[in-house]
Each structure stands twice: as C-alpha cells, then as structure tokens.
Amino acid sequence: MNERHLQHIIPSHPTSDGDGVKIRRVALFDQPVADPFLMIDELLSDNPDDFIGGFPPHPHRGMETLTYLRLGSLEHRDHMGNKGMINSGGAQWMSAGRGIIHSEMPAREMQQLHGFQLWINLPAKDKMQPPKYRDVSATEIPSVTLTNGVQLRVIAGPWQIDGNNIQGPLNDLAASAGYLDIELPAGSNLSLPTSVQQNIVAFVYQGQLQTQPLAPEKSLLVFSKGEQLTLNAQSDTKLLLLSGESIGEKVVHYGPFVMNSVAEIEQAIQDYNAGRFGRE
Template identity: 60%
Template sequence: MTVRSIENIIRSYPSSDGDGVKIRRLALFNQRDTDPFLMLDELVSDDEADYMGGFPPHPHRGMETLTYLRKGALIHKDHMGNRGEIRSGGAQWMSAGKGIIHSEMPELDLGGLHGFQLWINLPAKDKMSDPAYRDVPKEEIPLVPLASGGEVRVVAGNWVLEGKEVSGPLDRLAANAAYLDVSLNAGEELHLPVTGNKRAVAYVYKGALDTGSISAPQLPEKPLLVFGTKGDELHLKAATDAQFLLLAGEPILEPVAHYGPFVMNTQEEIEQAIRDYNSGQFGR
C-alpha cells in the first residue's frame, strides 16, 4: 500500500454563533481539497455562559449536518415536528434538503459541553430533496480498543480497524462520508486503508500528530490536517497523547454558493432560498 502524505494544514479560529455560543471554527466552503466538507465547528466549554444561549430556530437548505457530542446534551426541534436529544457520546444527523427550520438548545449534562458539528455538502441532484433526521445514542456507536492502548469511536461509514471491518450506525451520509473519533497515546500509530476516490482530513482537537516535515511546536492550535489523494493508506502517529476526528468523503466537484445557513450551487439559488424563507414557503 502507498501512504498518503499531508498536503495542507488549515488553521481553526475562535468564533461564536447562535445566541452567543463560543465555538472554534473551520470554514471550508472555498477549500477544494476538503470537498465534500463545508465547515466544522467545535463547541467546548465548562462555563455555562459560553453555550447555554444555544442555537434558536434557524433555517438550512442544501447541506447535511452531523453533530457529535463527547460531553453535554442538545435538544433538537424542527418545523416538521421532530424532537430529539443527543447526550454524551451520541450523534445526530440531519439532511436539510429543500429546507428545514430547527433549533438546537443545550441542557445541563455532566457539566460543560464538548461536541462538534460537521457540515457536509449535498450534490445538486439532492439539494431539493425532502429533509431527514436521525438521533444515534452512544450505545449504537462502536468503540474499538486498539492493541497499543488507544481507542476509536466509529460514528459513520465503513472502516478497517485492527484488521477487522467496522461500520458506524450512520451509513447513508452524503458523499459516502465517514467519521471517526480517535484517541492515541504518545508514539502510538494507526494505519487505515482509504479508497482512492475519497479525500481525508484530520481535526486534531487535543495534543498533536506527527506531520513529518512540520514539527509539533510549529503547528497552529487545533489544526485540520489535509491528506493528499495519492495513496491508499493513512499512517497516523501521535507526537503526544492526541485526540482527533478523522473524516473521509468522496468529492462532489460542483460549484459552491454559500450564504449563512444556505449552501447551493449558484447565487440565483441562494436568492431563491432567501425568498422562500421570507415568504413562509420554506421546505414546501
């Protein structure tokens, strides 16, 4: 097997969204080497003032979200009548399709909040499909211990770990996206096959991975490591004790037009989404 190299490192930055929720954000709308992923937010704080305002009702169109919590709780409500909750260790998938209006409001659970929301692009043929939604409790997410002491939570997609095929509960994401939450001890390595047509990225939210030519002190805080497309295996080695999300997906290779919560292919489609929302026709 040929090992893929790291070809780009993208800096995350502090931001806020919703009702003043403090986040760390990677905006990837114009990054062709991270297609099909559009944005990744990390929500992390032990101070209720940083997140209890939550995300009051707001619209989406043309993309999917995958929300994964390591700690805390979020309550989802939408205009279709869905109500669900995810708690520590659980995940939630939502396909906005032609339109959904929803809210995501925190609840106190174990004190503090730590989670991630990933935006995945929808291809043009699916952007006006019916919206869909699913909650996945912690118990449905496989936890794979590694022989050297680390562990992997398989949130979505099909993977080969320690020589065995393991599938996450979310197996119908756009772009055949796949999602792991990985913990490695310092010096520990993880080797993963990855098919040639998939792109792969790793968001290192704690510690550091060995990046080869770039030493750990030179890396930005909480970087996104972007792997090239040449090769069929990823070699991941922890420079320190490390935790990271590993994402893989098939590139959609279509134009991206983005405005706030709407992701379409053209500016005209964005303007139509705004008109639909303002006229009360959203999602119909």
C-alpha cells in the same frame, strides 16, 4: 502501497454563533481540497455562559449537519415535528435538503459542553430532496481499543480497523462520508487502509501528530490521495478523522444556505421569507 501525506494545514479560529455560543471554526467553503466538507465547529467550555443560549430556530438548505457530543446534552427540534435529545457520546444527523427550520438547545442544568458540528455538502441533484433527521445514542456507536492503546469510535461509514470491517450507525451521509473519533497515546501509531476515491481530513482537537511540518492543535489536516493513512502521535492526541467523496461542484454559501449559484441562494431567501421553506 501508496501512503497518504500531509498536504495542507487549515487553522481554526475563535468565533461565536447562535445566541452567543463560543466556538472554534474551520471554514472550508472555498477549500476544494476538503470537498465534500464545508465547515467544522468545536464547542468546548465549562462556563455555561459560553453556550447556554444555544442555537434558537434557524433555517438550512442544501447541506447536511452531523453533530457529535463528547460531553453534555443537546436537544433538536424542527418544523417537521422531529424532536430528539443526544447526550455524551451521541450524535445527530440532519440532511436539510430543500429546507428545514430547527433549533439545537443545551440542557439548562448543564455545566460543561464539548462537541462538534460538521457540515457536509449535498450534490446538486440532492439539494432539493426532502429533509431527513436521525439521532444516535452513545450505545449504538461501535468502540474499538487496539493492543497499543489506540481507541476509536466509529460514528459513520465503513472502516477497516485492525483487519476488521466495522460499520458506523450513520451510513447514509452525503458523499459516502465517514467519521471516526480517535484517541492515540503518545508514541503510538494507527494505520488505516483508505479508498483513493475519498478525500481524508483530520481535525486534531487535542495534542499533536508527528507531521512535516508540525500542525498546531485545533487545526484541520488535509491528506493527499492514497491507499493507506498512518497517524503517529507525538503527544497524547485526540482527533476526528473524516472521509468523503469529492462532489466537484461550485459552492455558493450564504449563512445557513449552501447552493450552486447566486440565483439559488436568492430563491432560498425568498422561500424562507415567504413561509414556504421546506415545501415542494
């Protein structure tokens, strides 16, 4: 069976977004090896000053977000009237389509926050579709513990785990994207069959895998094409594993807008400024 191997290591960088929220970011807009994934942010702090300002109302077009919380609470509100709160272990999916204006705000009494936001590209044919939103509680997300102590949470997509087919609650993501949260004890390993049509990337947010070369913590790992992926933990390791079909289209990115041409970006800005964002 053709095994996947580490192909690229893309480091994360500290930055801030929203109302001064401190994050670590991996930007992938000019990284076709990670297609269809555009960006992943990690929010991690036990100091409310780092995150309490949240993300006040802002627009998006042409992409999807998937927000997953390990610890804390975030409330989503948007111009379509959607409102939802996710708590520790929950997830929110939003497909911006032709346009959405939303906010993501932490609970005021919260003292800790640990979560991730993933941006997934939309193919050109879907960029002007109506926006969509769904939140998923922690109890809806399947959890699997293997005999070697490896733990997995299946957030999106179908996966074959230990001979069983397990489907995450979010199964309508762009590019048939899949999403796992994995914890591997030191010295353990995990083998997963994978589709050769899908790109596989992993964000190691704690610990270190046995790779050549060794990838530092808080890095995104891009794997080669193959039918099988094996992860070996050098230390206690936690990571997000993402799979998705390559879209293979030009990406033009400006702030919260992700389109296929400069003209489309300019149109998005005009639509937003004219107050017709998200309309037909």
